[in-house]
Amino acid sequence: MSQLTSFPKSEIKILLLENVHPVAAEAFKAEGFQVETAKGALPEAELVQRVQDAHILGIRSKTQVTPAVLEAGRRLLSVGAFCIGTNQIHTTSANHHGVPVFNAPFSNTRSVAELILAEVVMLSRHLGDRSREVHEGRWHKIAVGSHEVRGKTLGIVGYGHIGSQIGVLAEAFGMRVVFFDIMAKLPMGNNRSLARLEDVLEISDYVTLHVPETPQTKNMIGPTELAKMKPGACLLNASRGTVVEIDPLAAAIKSGHIGGAAVDVYPDEPESNSDGFSSPLRGLPNVILTPHIGGSTEEAQEAIGREVSASLIKYINTGATTGAVNFPQIEIPLVKGTHRILNVHKNVPGVLRDINKIVSDCNANIRAQILSTDSDIGYLIMDLEQELSQDVKRAVAALPTSIKTRILF
DSSP, rough: OOOOOSOOOOOOEEEEEEOHHHHHHHHHHHTEEEEESSOOOOOOHHHHGGGGGEEEEEEEESSSSSSHHHHHHHTTTTTESSSSSSSSBBBHHHHTTTTTOOOOOSHHHHHHHHOOOOHHHHHHHHHHHHHHHHHEEEEEEEOTTOOSSSTTTEEEEEEEHHHHHHHHHHHHOOEEEEEOOOOOOOOOOTTOOSSSSSHHHHHEEEEEEEEOOOOOTTTTTTTHHHHHHOTTEEEOOOTTSSBOOOOHHHHHHHHSSEEEEEEEEOSSSOTTTTTTOOTTTTTOEEEEEEOOOTSSSSSHHHHHHHHHHHHHHHHEEEEEEOOSSSSSOOOOOOOTTEEEEEEEEEOOOOHHHHHHHHHOOOOOOOOEEEEEEEESEEEEEEEGGGHHHHHHHHHHHSTEEEEEEEOOO
């Protein structure tokens, strides 16, 4: 752009919670933004207070961005989820407030995939039990119940970025891989798609879950599904805590029908590391319990910090919403010698007509314009001659259909 932004970069405030990787704060500071950080998640009442002056809110998986938080964020431009999931954010309310939400859907893929393969080997050898016994001073050297994973069948439920990479790694171990997904997916290597979830459960020695949290996946694995698994098969869940019913899983392990489990996510998780943890799975044989660390490697957290901060900076500086999970996605190149107007409005008939009439009445010339809509809102990027942009911006912002309007130089 030929001039400074209409709102000085030094006054843009970034609030980062939950120990977002320092690389994100460094990227924001390099842009000249103010950055404030906090180690943990904030309860709603405190977050409502802290978000009032923030232009960008960055969180991980614990912070709940509720409608009340979004209502309080009167200056809020965007929310960054420095993780894969966004179910902790009320994305519909964010959409209605003109606030795009960005996440990092790919950056911790490898970390989760490696953890799952390690846990498959651990379950096959009962390594969790053997390690605990030696720590307790007991020597229990046996081969009964221990197996190689080579030649065994791994069933993947949810064949997205993580599931497909797990399939590739599992084949390198010599495993047969089958998968089920509600959408048609291109198999990697010799991975084989099956038509039904039941088909995967019935033939797999290990079943690993990699699905989002939706009404369709809630309690997806319950007593009926567990009963369909092969006797002695193991279940792994590093997706969402609501996907598996914990009590039936514990009962199936106690009965011996399920040979073991590796669980990283739970229906109810502690708010902080200082809180206690309780689960019916505690103390059961051949059960690996981890504290939601599937993507918690230094490499993944740094990659997430870079990816999400880059999306947020690009949105602040250019208005690009590519990658937003709840927003019309548009992006156009900067046009030299113009001012850029960004407008979020209610998706009702006649809005573009009204905006173009304002431009015409101001005798302004549009150098570039793009509009995209969803069922509730429209998002417009418009590049104008510099001399008249402020007049156009004020008139567009005054339209009763406008939700949020901002100008870039």
